[in-house]
Amino acid sequence: MTAVPDVREMVDPVPGAGAPHLPAQPDLVQLLTPEGERVEHPDYALEIGDDELRALYRDLALVRRWDVEATALQRQGELGIWASLLGQEAAQIGAGRALGADDMAFPTYREHGVAWARGVDPLHVISLFRGNDLGGWDPVQLGFNLYTVVIGAQCLHATGYAMGIQRDGADAAALAFLGDGATSQGEVNEALIWASTFDAPVVFFCQNNQYAISVPIERQSKVPLFQRAAGFGFPGVRVDGNDVLAVLAVTRAALARAREGSGPTFIEAFTYRMGAHTTSDDPTRYRLAGELEEWKLRDPIARVKAYLSRSGKADAAFFDAVDAEGDELAVRIRKGTLEMPDPAGTEMFDHVYAEQTEEIAAQRADFLSYHAGFEGAEQ
Amino acid sequence: MTTLTLGKALNNGLRKAMEDDPKVVLMGEDIGKLGGVFRITDGLQKDFGEARVVDTPLAEAGILGTAVGLAMRGYRPVCEIQFDGFVFPAYNQIVTQVAKIHARSRGRLPMPITIRIPFGGGIGAVEHHSESPEAYFAHTTGLKVVAVSNPADAYWMLQQAIACPDPVVFFEPKRRYWDKAEVDLDVSPPPLFSSRVVRAGDDLTLLAYGPMVKTALQAAQAAESDGQSIEVIDLRTLSPLDLGPVEESVRRTGRCVVVHEAQTNLGLGAEIAARVTESCFHSLEAPVLRVGGYDVTYPPSKLEEEYLPDLDRVLHVVDRAMGF
Ligand SMILES: Cc1ncc(C[n+]2csc(CCOP(=O)(O)OP(=O)(O)O)c2C)c(N)n1
Ligand SMILES: [Mg+2]
Numbered sequence: 001m002t003a004v005p006d007v008r009e010m011v012d013p014v015p016g017a018g019a020p021h022l023p024a025q026p027d028l029v030q031l032l033t034p035e036g037e038r039v040e041h042p043d044y045a046l047e048i049g050d051d052e053l054r055a056l057y058r059d060l061a062l063v064r065r066w067d068v069e070a071t072a073l074q075r076q077g078e079l080g081i082w083a084s085l086l087g088q089e090a091a092q093i094g095a096g097r098a099l100g101a102d103d104m105a106f107p108t109y110r111e112h113g114v115a116w117a118r119g120v121d122p123l124h125v126i127s128l129f130r131g132n133d134l135g136g137w138d139p140v141q142l143g144f145n146l147y148t149v150v151i152g153a154q155c156l157h158a159t160g161y162a163m164g165i166q167r168d169g170a171d172a173a174a175l176a177f178l179g180d181g182a183t184s185q186g187e188v189n190e191a192l193i194w195a196s197t198f199d200a201p202v203v204f205f206c207q208n209n210q211y212a213i214s215v216p217i218e219r220q221s222k223v224p225l226f227q228r229a230a231g232f233g234f235p236g237v238r239v240d241g242n243d244v245l246a247v248l249a250v251t252r253a254a255l256a257r258a259r260e261g262s263g264p265t266f267i268e269a270f271t272y273r274m275g276a277h278t279t280s281d282d283p284t285r286y287r288l289a290g291e292l293e294e295w296k297l298r299d300p301i302a303r304v305k306a307y308l309s310r311s312g313k314a315d316a317a318f319f320d321a322v323d324a325e326g327d328e329l330a331v332r333i334r335k336g337t338l339e340m341p342d343p344a345g346t347e348m349f350d351h352v353y354a355e356q357t358e359e360i361a362a363q364r365a366d367f368l369s370y371h372a373g374f375e376g377a378e379q
Numbered sequence: 380m381t382t383l384t385l386g387k388a389l390n391n392g393l394r395k396a397m398e399d400d401p402k403v404v405l406m407g408e409d410i411g412k413l414g415g416v417f418r419i420t421d422g423l424q425k426d427f428g429e430a431r432v433v434d435t436p437l438a439e440a441g442i443l444g445t446a447v448g449l450a451m452r453g454y455r456p457v458c459e460i461q462f463d464g465f466v467f468p469a470y471n472q473i474v475t476q477v478a479k480i481h482a483r484s485r486g487r488l489p490m491p492i493t494i495r496i497p498f499g500g501g502i503g504a505v506e507h508h509s510e511s512p513e514a515y516f517a518h519t520t521g522l523k524v525v526a527v528s529n530p531a532d533a534y535w536m537l538q539q540a541i542a543c544p545d546p547v548v549f550f551e552p553k554r555r556y557w558d559k560a561e562v563d564l565d566v567s568p569p570p571l572f573s574s575r576v577v578r579a580g581d582d583l584t585l586l587a588y589g590p591m592v593k594t595a596l597q598a599a600q601a602a603e604s605d606g607q608s609i610e611v612i613d614l615r616t617l618s619p620l621d622l623g624p625v626e627e628s629v630r631r632t633g634r635c636v637v638v639h640e641a642q643t644n645l646g647l648g649a650e651i652a653a654r655v656t657e658s659c660f661h662s663l664e665a666p667v668l669r670v671g672g673y674d675v676t677y678p679p680s681k682l683e684e685e686y687l688p689d690l691d692r693v694l695h696v697v698d699r700a701m702g703f
Contacts, residue, residue, distance in 0.1 A: 080503045080504065080505065080680050081504070081505060109505075128505070128679075129505065130681070131503060131505070131679045131680030131681040131683075132679055132681050133679050134506055134676070134678075134679055149464075149505060149506055149507050150464065150465065150467075150468075150507055151437055151465075181436075181437035182437065184436035184437045184438040184441070185437060185438050185468065186438060186440050186441070186468065187468065212408070212409075212437045213408070213409045213413065213416070214409045214411070214412055214413035214434075215408065215409060215434050215436075215437065219434055219435075219436055220436050220437065280416070281416075285412060285413050285414070286412040286413050342681050343679065343681055343682055345682055345685040347678070347682065348673065348675045348676070348678040348682050348685075348686060349673070349675055351676075352674075352675050352676055359644075359674060360673075360674060360675065363673050363674060363675075367673065367685075370692075370695065371685075374691075
């Protein structure tokens with residue numbers, strides 16, 4: 001069950017392209033139309049084998065399955081909250097698969113698709129949303145930083161990390177993720193300035209999913225976001241964020257440019273948040289259902305499926321196998337979540353500092369004896 | 380008399396303040412159509428229009444910085460910070476500008492800005508959504524800081540804060556937003572910067588504010604069955620502190636315990652303990668004790684029950700104070 005709808009109708013790749021705040025369609029880099037037709041772009045050629053295409057489809061389908069399962073687990077009270085990536089799978093898988101082994105990604109709280117591409121165990125992401133820890137993975141080993149909830153803060157971290165890469169003469173780049181809302185934060189603008197001034201090998205990957213919780217993009221910007229890059233002195237590009245091939249090609253090119261020493265790029269992945277902001281949110285209060293229906297026609301997974309089947313690059317057996325793998329993944333996630341042990345209370349005292357202080361050690365001891373007192377009382 | 384949740388009382392308080400003064404302008408993220416993530420501004424944009432209930436761009440420094448300019452033009456901005464942990468992009472504006480402009484202008488530029496912050500834990504949220512940063516603000520000269528604990532105070536204190544000519548950081552106990560109580564909309568409320576005895580007692584004075592007032596009252600109730608008579612005071616104002624009723628109480632009881640969710644290290648309890656010790660030294664039978672969060676990074680939600688002071692931890696410290 002991967003919940004991939006069929007596409008039949010011809011749809012406009014950029015909804016509302018006539019709106020004054022949106023650019024004319026030619027600015028949008030696209031390699032796979034919403035109907036699943038492969039098209040070329042003069043600046044972004046993509047050589048891609050059939051195996052890799054099928055692997056991308058598998059990534060997309062599996063992260064959606066993970067997302068659906070996590071949402072269900074939250075509904076059943078097993079997670080405190082879940083921030084769904086529904087609709088943004090192509091943006092995240094395209095960007096995540098463009099990363100090289102030595103590159104470093106700086107996610108927000110929604111980049112489960114990038115986490116997947118970096119090899120982060122879904123259960124490590126789940127444990128954060130379950131409230132078991134504050135981030136269960138090793139950022140350096142995985143090339144995937146901890147999730148950052150404070151909007152925009154990670155853009156400066158990515159820039160500084162890129163400056164470190166530059167000093168070390170390493171062949172790597174940093175990839176900073178941010179949302180459309182985040183572009184309003186002062187810190188994000190500072191990051192763009194620093195990246196530009198120091199020609200830092202960093203790529204800013206902005207998923208414009210049209211909303212910051214309830215606030216539409218029009219409240220954050222009167223110009224298309226990718227055009228802002230020019231003002232900072234580096235290139236900006238708008239890519240169809242629901243087209244995994246275009247995102248892959250554009251992000252690869254930007255990362256290569258960064259690694260070569262040509263400085264930053266700002267990528268605006270034009271997409272749509274098909275679900276609620278998080279499981280705590282109720283989007284019916286601020287957007288019309290028709291909008292979602294319109295975007296369903298641009299589903300990021302359906303177009304890959306249409307392309308693979310029509311071109312004969314994948315058959316029913318392949319899709320069945322991916323579905324079966326999705327079901328196995330869902331079972332693993334569910335089981336792993338339900339079996340996840342609660343953290344020990346002493347955990348909170350153990351990692352505040354690299355060198356433990358006597359004060360916290362004493363509070364830890366008090367904590368233990370206080371709880372031991374209860375155990376004594378119960379016996 | 381009407382029965383209101385704390386959240387609805389805030390909503391009614393905002394509505395009343397906007398009706399009373401056309402210069403009141405609400406600013407914040409998602410406060411318009413959505414009505415705020417906690418629905419505290421629910422329906423206000425619909426009734427007062429987009430010019431008075433402003434969905435801002437996603438930038439807290441922008442919210443507070445532009446509030447300063449609006450205040451200079453005679454407006455009374457009421458800024459909503461979505462969660463406690465997200466006030467920090469605005470911290471520079473609050474500490475270096477909002478707090479200082481009255482003094483720097485020798486009183487020519489008042490800053491009647493209200494900064495509403497839902498604070499505290501207990502709602503099972505992810506990081507940055509459960510913190511208690513009040514001491515940073517109470518420590519900053521030039522800001523006034525209050526915390527509400529119940530629907531009636533929510534209704535009145537919010538209006539008083541908005542009417543106050545000084546900047547007021549207004550802390551709302553988010554886990555108590557859904558608590559209900561009777562609110563008398565016709566009484567004249569006590570002054571904003573005053574503390575209040577909410578339960579009389581003879582053996583010990585228990586001080587709390589915001590979400591911990593309910594916990595303190597429950598602890599006092601539980602202690603009663605052990606024969607202890609505990610007086611509970613809701614501090615309500617954190618800066619300036621109103622310690623008159625506290626001192627009067629401690630002189631009678633001889634014992635004092637302060638409860639807050641924030642870490643104890645340099646929290647409000649430290650200042651209160653120092654001041655009560657100085658003013659009531661000869662009446663004290665025990666040192667002033669504190670119950671608060673441990674001095675650690677706010678833990679993941681599975682551990683917050685063990686981190687936050689609860690009835691048992693309050694009673695544990697009450698027993699210690701009684702044992703001296
Ligand atoms: C500094 C800060 N302010 C407010 C918030 C609350 N908040 C969480 S997500 C969000 C909207 C973010 O929108 P966007 O950047 O477009 O990313 P998206 O959620 O759409 O992926 C807000 C306001 C926050 N996390 N950090
Ligand atoms: Mg967004």
